[in-house]
Amino acid sequence: MSRVGYGTCPECGDVPGHMVDEGIGPYEFWGAKGVHHDWIPECDLCGETMTEFEEGPFDA
Ligand SMILES: [Zn+2]
Numbered sequence: 001m002s003r004v005g006y007g008t009c010p011e012c013g014d015v016p017g018h019m020v021d022e023g024i025g026p027y028e029f030w031g032a033k034g035v036h037h038d039w040i041p042e043c044d045l046c047g048e049t050m051t052e053f054e055e056g057p058f059d060a
Contacts, residue, residue, distance in 0.1 A: 007053035009043035016044045017053055 003019035023038035041053030 003039070003055055005041070005053055005055040007041050007043075007050035009046065009048050009050050011048050012043055012045045017041050017050050018044060019053075019055065 005017060005019070006014065007017045009015050009017065018041070019039045020042050021037050022040050023036040026033070026035050028034075041050040042048070043050055
């Protein structure tokens, strides 16, 4: 599953982007299990972190 949308890239301006999960994923801490997610919007063109982002379904 991909999360895509539109946003503002500091390098490219208003361009399409996608969310990337930079979380650490599954973890266990003193027997407590969890999954850490840290979703960050990234430019489709240069990979820079976007300053504005709006997730869309654009494939409808
Ligand atoms: Zn860019």
